[in-house]
Amino acid sequence: MTNSAEPAGGYDLAVVGAGPAGLAAAATAAEHGLRVVLLDSAPRPGGQFYRQPAAELRAARPQALHHHWPAFQRLLGRVDAAAERVTSLGDHHVWSVTGESGAFTVRALTGPDQRQARSVTARQVLFATGAHERQLPFPGWTLPGVVGAGGAQAMLKAGLVLPGRRVVVAGSGPLLLAVASSLAAAGARVPLVAEAADYLGYAAGARVLAANPGKLVEGAQHGAVLLRHGVRLRPRTAVVAAHGSDRVEAVTLARLDAAWRPVPGTEWRVACDAVAVGHGLVPQLELPLELGCRTRRLPDGSAALVVDAAQRTTVPGVWAAGESTGIGGVQLAVAEGELAGRAVAGQTAAPRPLLRRRARLRAFADLMAARHAPGSGWTGWLDDATEVCRCEEVTVREVRSAVAELGAADQRTVKLLTRAGMGWCQARMCGPAVARLCGAPSADGPDVPGPDVAVAGQDDGAPTRPLSTPVPLGLLAECDTTAPSSEGAPR
Amino acid sequence: MRRSPLDLVRARPEPPIEFSFDGEPVAALPGQSVAAALWQSGRLAWRRTRVGDRPRGAFCGMGACYDCLVELDGVPNVRACLAPARPGALVRTQQGDGHDELR
Numbered sequence: 001m002t003n004s005a006e007p008a009g010g011y012d013l014a015v016v017g018a019g020p021a022g023l024a025a026a027a028t029a030a031e032h033g034l035r036v037v038l039l040d041s042a043p044r045p046g047g048q049f050y051r052q053p054a055a056e057l058r059a060a061r062p063q064a065l066h067h068h069w070p071a072f073q074r075l076l077g078r079v080d081a082a083a084e085r086v087t088s089l090g091d092h093h094v095w096s097v098t099g100e101s102g103a104f105t106v107r108a109l110t111g112p113d114q115r116q117a118r119s120v121t122a123r124q125v126l127f128a129t130g131a132h133e134r135q136l137p138f139p140g141w142t143l144p145g146v147v148g149a150g151g152a153q154a155m156l157k158a159g160l161v162l163p164g165r166r167v168v169v170a171g172s173g174p175l176l177l178a179v180a181s182s183l184a185a186a187g188a189r190v191p192l193v194a195e196a197a198d199y200l201g202y203a204a205g206a207r208v209l210a211a212n213p214g215k216l217v218e219g220a221q222h223g224a225v226l227l228r229h230g231v232r233l234r235p236r237t238a239v240v241a242a243h244g245s246d247r248v249e250a251v252t253l254a255r256l257d258a259a260w261r262p263v264p265g266t267e268w269r270v271a272c273d274a275v276a277v278g279h280g281l282v283p284q285l286e287l288p289l290e291l292g293c294r295t296r297r298l299p300d301g302s303a304a305l306v307v308d309a310a311q312r313t314t315v316p317g318v319w320a321a322g323e324s325t326g327i328g329g330v331q332l333a334v335a336e337g338e339l340a341g342r343a344v345a346g347q348t349a350a351p352r353p354l355l356r357r358r359a360r361l362r363a364f365a366d367l368m369a370a371r372h373a374p375g376s377g378w379t380g381w382l383d384d385a386t387e388v389c390r391c392e393e394v395t396v397r398e399v400r401s402a403v404a405e406l407g408a409a410d411q412r413t414v415k416l417l418t419r420a421g422m423g424w425c426q427a428r429m430c431g432p433a434v435a436r437l438c439g440a441p442s443a444d445g446p447d448v449p450g451p452d453v454a455v456a457g458q459d460d461g462a463p464t465r466p467l468s469t470p471v472p473l474g475l476l477a478e479c480d481t482t483a484p485s486s487e488g489a490p491r
Numbered sequence: 492m493r494r495s496p497l498d499l500v501r502a503r504p505e506p507p508i509e510f511s512f513d514g515e516p517v518a519a520l521p522g523q524s525v526a527a528a529l530w531q532s533g534r535l536a537w538r539r540t541r542v543g544d545r546p547r548g549a550f551c552g553m554g555a556c557y558d559c560l561v562e563l564d565g566v567p568n569v570r571a572c573l574a575p576a577r578p579g580a581l582v583r584t585q586q587g588d589g590h591d592e593l594r
Contacts, residue, residue, distance in 0.1 A: 041554065048553060054522025054575075059500035113569065132555045144535035144548045151552030155572070159527025160496040160520075163535065163549075186496040246546050247535050274535075390550070390558055393542040424557030424568075429550075 010121035011037045011087070013344055014106045015128060016094050016287060019047020021322025021333035021340075022128030023075040028341025029126075030082035037120050038079075038086055039108055041093040041469075045079070046072065047130055048150065049330050051157040065157050065182055067218060068330055075334070092118060095469045097125055097287050101317025107479070109469065117475045124317045124344055127288045127305070128337060131281035131323035134302070134432045134460065136171075136378050137396075139386045140242030140251075141277070149179045149278035162188050164274030168251050170194040170239040173280040173372045174329075177222040177233070183276065184229035191270055193226070194237040194253055196260050196279070197372045205367035212364045214331070238262065239275060240381035248275055254381070261377025280372050281327045282432060282460055286468035288324065291315050295462070298326050299366060300373040301432070302460045310350070311340035319344055328365035335361060376457050379437065388437065389430040391423020399437050411435045411461040426465045435461030510580040512537070519576035526552070526559050526571035529582075537561050537571060541587040560585050 015026045018040035026038040038045075044052050050072045053059040063069035079086055092108035099105050099121075107119045133150045140146065147155075147163050149171055155161055166189045169180040180193045209216060226233065234253075240262050241252040255266035282302040285295065294314040295303040304326035305313050313320050321340040322333035335358045339350055384397040402408040402417040411427070411434050414420055420434050421427030427434070439457040497504070507518040512529065519528030526549040529537060536546035538560050549572050550558040559571040564581050567589025571582075 053500060053502065056522030057497075057500075057502045057504045057520060059502040061499075061501045064499045064501075065496075113566065113574075132551065132553065142545065142547065144546050147549060148551045148556075151550055151556075151572075154552035155524075155527055155530065155549065156496055159523045159530070160500065160502060161523070161527045161530040162496060163530055185494075186499045187494040390547075390556065393540055393545075424560070425555060428555045429558075 006037070006087075006120055007035050010103070010123060011035050012122065013037070013124050013126060014039065014097075014104060014120060014122035015126045016097065016106065017047060017128035017130055017322070018042070018045035018088065018090070019128060019130050019322060019333065020049055020072070020075065020330045021130075021324075021337040022047070022126070023079055024334045024337025025126050025128060025319075025321050025341040025344070026086055027075060027078035027082060028338050029345050030085040031078065032342065032345030032347060034085065034345050036086045037089060037106075037122060039089045039092040039094050039106065039120075041091070043090045045076065045088065045090065048154060049333075051154055053158060053160055057160055059160070064185065067178070067221070071330070071334065089118075089120075093469045094287060095467050095471050097291060104317065109471065109475070114469070115472055115475075117478070124319065126319040126321065126340055126344065127313075127324050128320070128322045128333070129284040129287060129324045131283050131327055132428060133278040134280045134282045134374070135277070135429050136279045136374060136433055136436075137386050137388050137430070138238075138240055138242070138381050139383050140244070140248070142387050142390055143242050143244050143248045144246065145244070145248035145273060146242050146275045146277060149176055149276040150281070152274070152276040153179045153182055156182055156186055160186075162186060162274075163276070164272065165189060166191060166272045167274040167276055168192060168194065168239060168270060168272045169276045170251075170253075171278040171280075172196040172374065173278065174219075174368060175278060175281065177219070177226065179276055180231055181222045181225035181229075184231055185225060188274075190226075190229065190231045191272065192232045192234050192253075194239055195233060195235045196238045196256055196375070196378070197235065198258070199233075199235045205371075208363045208367045211360050215364055238378070238381060239277065240267065242275055243269075248272065251275055256375070257377060258375065259377035260375030261380040279374055280369075281323065282463070283324045283327065285324060285463050286465045288313060288315075288318065288320060289462070289464050290466065290468075291318055293318060293320070297459070298369050300327075300369040301436075301458045302327070302369075303462055309355075310343035311336055312343065326362070326365060327369065328361055332358065332361035332365060374436070374458065388433050389418075389420035389423065389427075391425050391429075392419040392421075394418045394420040394430075396437070399434060403438055408438065410438055414438060424470070427461075428463070431463060432460035435459055508576065508578040510576055510578065510582055512582045513584055517582075523576050524572050525561060525563065525569075525574045525576050525580070525582055528576040529571065536584075537582070538585045539587065560589065562589060
């Protein structure tokens, strides 16, 4: 990666995240003459979607684990062609963005253990921070061998490894099909994919589907791979327990009703040595929330950044593209990155085909979010001893007692009473589950009125965390606290 | 013989390196993370939790969940899914918060 010196007066634009949206935004802005710095925590660009095997693994056909690979090569080519104006900083974990339009400071940690500080300044900032998985706990989900579906995919794409030989894929959302087909193509046996939602629900969005034939082709490609490897897709089905002592040995599956409540008497057991599980994706918003960017509630209960037609957030000088504005997949992320890059560079008239493309893909994303929104009945598969917070080992019993007996009505109060969400991951894993178990919208949640208002028990809460990655105290102490800062910004 | 991930992408990796995990030798392909190498060796757990002393390993695979914390060359709380496997590294199962010596 290039590592040229910062221009006098700082960069024109800092892009946080070098996934599809960030690459598209950085390339487009640079093509329009801006000096751009592109930061990402991974050593190589691509984000989670285009996560590449390490160079030393010398993969001749990395595209065997990817869709839309030529589009990625084109993006990398554009960034290369604009290399004079793009400084790519890989292995930079951004932990804070402060300041205001015209003078933002982006602070990152780098080096082998992320203990070296590095900061850059830029007049404008664009968040392409992507997403992580939504997890809904079930008994036994903390056993070794039970891994995130996206986690299994990430480890496979980057390290060319599998968690086991016989992997049950479960949860909800289109990612499951991609994960199951990758695992099967890479040699794992996938006895079944348990999808909690009902795929028949897509019929309700026939017009949106017809406008997005590419999505149907992609689905059909996954379907063909699954068929070839004998993988069965079971809709309205969930893993309701994982079994084993020191590692997972089997799961219990059950049929679900329309609200995701397990139907008694339908349970059956399947032997496996790994489970890849995830219930959709939620935007990663720590950095923009610290700057005071407003969010809206999506049909699946997650919070996403509010952006205008030019991908501008509600904070001057701050832009966003990709999953941070709502989960929508790689093509939407690239379209948004292009539009944002143009707008940041002052191009007011966006090409109509690009605008239409974004609208069409956004409609598809909304359909997906509605179809795969977690049903309220998922709590029916919990037992009292199920751990909700993996870091602090807080159980369902403790969370329910905080809510029912101590009167906790939101995620923050539950955290204060039980420590759920107080550990290493800062509620990235348990936040949505805890918010949903509270049965009430989070007190510090998004505050946009109207159709986006949170529904009790079906809201992921707000991912507010003061620092987006752990920072050594010594580095915090060295920060210049007299610099312009957004600390105390309303949210 | 079933296909492997290396076959799928036609990888021709550089020769394996070796590190130590709890005193046992583990082979890793250059470029793999500590977590990937441990998965490849059939190990899924390399941490014991603070409260219940339960085994844990990689979960999110992308540095977000901190479940894969490990002791690497004497330093605790290193995310095994992000740390590259290096020849001769001393990797140990992390006990609790990794700071038992402070108790």
